[in-house]
Amino acid sequence: MSAVTAATRPAPTDATAMTWLADTWQMIWRNLLHIRRTPELLLDVTLSPIMFVLLFNFVFGGAISVRGQGGSSGEYINFLMAGIFVQTIAFAGIYTGVLLANDLKSGMIDRFRSLPMAQSSVLTGRTLTDVLRATLAIAIMWIVGMLVGFRPSGGVVGSAAAIGVMLLFGFALSWVGVAMGALVRTPEALQGIIFAAVFPLTFVSSAFVPTQSMPGWLAWFADRQPMTLVTNTVRSFTLQGDPGPTAIPAILWSLGVLAVCFPLGLWLYGRRTTQ
Amino acid sequence: MTRPGSGSPTDPIMIQARGLEKHFGETHALRGIDLEVPEGRILAVLGPNGAGKTTAVRILTTLTHADAGEANVAGFDVRHHPAEVRARIGVTGQFAALDELLTGRENLEMIGRLYHLPAADARRRAGELLARFDMEEAANRTVKTYSGGMRRRLDLAGSLVAEPPILFLDEPTTGLDPRGRLGMWQLISELVADGTTLLLTTQYLEEADRLADEIAVMDHGKVIARGTANELKARIGGERLVITVARPEQLQTATGVLSRIAGDPQLDEPARQVSVAVAGGDGILTRAVRDLDAAGVAVDDAGVHRPTLDDVFLVLTGQHPDAEIQAEADAVAREREQVRA
Numbered sequence: 059m060s061a062v063t064a065a066t067r068p069a070p071t072d073a074t075a076m077t078w079l080a081d082t083w084q085m086i087w088r089n090l091l092h093i094r095r096t097p098e099l100l101l102d103v104t105l106s107p108i109m110f111v112l113l114f115n116f117v118f119g120g121a122i123s124v125r126g127q128g129g130s131s132g133e134y135i136n137f138l139m140a141g142i143f144v145q146t147i148a149f150a151g152i153y154t155g156v157l158l159a160n161d162l163k164s165g166m167i168d169r170f171r172s173l174p175m176a177q178s179s180v181l182t183g184r185t186l187t188d189v190l191r192a193t194l195a196i197a198i199m200w201i202v203g204m205l206v207g208f209r210p211s212g213g214v215v216g217s218a219a220a221i222g223v224m225l226l227f228g229f230a231l232s233w234v235g236v237a238m239g240a241l242v243r244t245p246e247a248l249q250g251i252i253f254a255a256v257f258p259l260t261f262v263s264s265a266f267v268p269t270q271s272m273p274g275w276l277a278w279f280a281d282r283q284p285m286t287l288v289t290n291t292v293r294s295f296t297l298q299g300d301p302g303p304t305a306i307p308a309i310l311w312s313l314g315v316l317a318v319c320f321p322l323g324l325w326l327y328g329r330r331t332t333q
Numbered sequence: 334m335t336r337p338g339s340g341s342p343t344d345p346i347m348i349q350a351r352g353l354e355k356h357f358g359e360t361h362a363l364r365g366i367d368l369e370v371p372e373g374r375i376l377a378v379l380g381p382n383g384a385g386k387t388t389a390v391r392i393l394t395t396l397t398h399a400d401a402g403e404a405n406v407a408g409f410d411v412r413h414h415p416a417e418v419r420a421r422i423g424v425t426g427q428f429a430a431l432d433e434l435l436t437g438r439e440n441l442e443m444i445g446r447l448y449h450l451p452a453a454d455a456r457r458r459a460g461e462l463l464a465r466f467d468m469e470e471a472a473n474r475t476v477k478t479y480s481g482g483m484r485r486r487l488d489l490a491g492s493l494v495a496e497p498p499i500l501f502l503d504e505p506t507t508g509l510d511p512r513g514r515l516g517m518w519q520l521i522s523e524l525v526a527d528g529t530t531l532l533l534t535t536q537y538l539e540e541a542d543r544l545a546d547e548i549a550v551m552d553h554g555k556v557i558a559r560g561t562a563n564e565l566k567a568r569i570g571g572e573r574l575v576i577t578v579a580r581p582e583q584l585q586t587a588t589g590v591l592s593r594i595a596g597d598p599q600l601d602e603p604a605r606q607v608s609v610a611v612a613g614g615d616g617i618l619t620r621a622v623r624d625l626d627a628a629g630v631a632v633d634d635a636g637v638h639r640p641t642l643d644d645v646f647l648v649l650t651g652q653h654p655d656a657e658i659q660a661e662a663d664a665v666a667r668e669r670e671q672v673r674a
Contacts, residue, residue, distance in 0.1 A: 077449055084446050088432065095434045095475060169430030169491065171396050174420040175447040332397050 078176040085183020103195035107146040135207045140293035141265030151231030155239030185232040192228040216299035220292045230315040236323035284311040344371035347530040352402035362388040364554040377545030378534040384551040386534035394424045423492030429484040438472040448495040462490040482513035502533040538642030575608040579631035
């Protein structure tokens, strides 16, 4: 008996750029079907941000001085919106890891691994779906914000630029989520980590209060961390229509996180699924 | 099982493993196994839980890497050309690899699209498989609502979407009720009738006997025996004539009668049985019963027993597989309960 040296039938296709796109689209489609079957998967990007906009605006709005950073009207809501946007995007981005960790628990990943598909499309499909989730969150917050007084005087171009900066940041963080999701044993563990890491970062930033009101050492940190850089850029774009001094560092942060976490996420996922 | 065209010595080897080793920490899951399946043949890998069957399948299907040894499937090295291998195999694992939130039809269509079939072909193929597996009624319900047997069938359908020439089935009937098992056997028999090369693992001796051309018996990460079901049975001796007497006090008389028919009868007093190896030959059962009757022995039961694969396993490993399997199955069931809770 001799071992076969050639294929008995042609392989359907090799993994090319086109099949990678097609496979990624299949993964996005699958994620969208999941959302359709379990709409509660969208609560974190619909109900939660609405509550945050309303609670912060009406509970803290009267007590927090925005020191001239409230746009044309000087209202807290104008200051707040950039912070709420970025906080929601950050949570939704890292939450990608919980969704991935859930997937890793199911047998479906084994099926994907035995198919001649681009294996990375499981991850790109996941993170791109989360860009769509983030877009939905921004749209909802935008409308609710405008109903309670948000006036983005930066114009259409400024608003579009702000949304671009936010989505890039969210996309980068969803790759942080992928890396963490591939590392943790259970989705529940990751949820705890996210809560412990992301909450302090959003509060020690310019998201909800001007950093000038913080003690000097804390303000020093808050002014330099990415959450503040992205928030200030979004605020500047939405209210003034210009990028402000933080736009370039904000974008570099996002690109830097992507440059590290994209390959790291792919590698960790590959390692996890071949065990 | 014999099929037309099977068994020619020139058939190419579609699945080949040499010296596969794998350990998880201190545990040696595989201690150097060799497997070979020629095109169009069926190999059953038989063994209790923990024998390494699933690990072997996972290596051959590119899901995990071996620590040593090499494996080729359809002529491609599984480690270095996984995409080529994946394009030619179908895999059904022990736990259904399905998307719970998608319907049966959506699952099959998605798998088809991931094999890069055009959308229309993926749709058509999903429809064909649902019809063939008698699942059209459930096709548009989410898998979440399916019974265990339906999940298995859909999972098997999923591995057939691209009509792969090589199929791996890891314990395809474990956890199914007897009817589900019979249905699965029927499906598998039909599948392989058209020349698919199949490697299946099983804990069930009857399953291996019934489906496979050849059997590899695994235990503790090694292949401890291989051959056809008949060859394995021959290793522990031929047929035995077994007589159960009605009254225990007549056992000695019966032994005397049987010793005149064939040599060296063996006694099992609690079971009221005498057995003796017989070289075959027609009419031996009739003659035994007639002679026993003539000697005044009342016979409860008489028959010629061919050894089962159960006996083979007992001889090869020194332990009965089912006891161990039952204990393991109980442990797994308990574990799953805990996961749910």
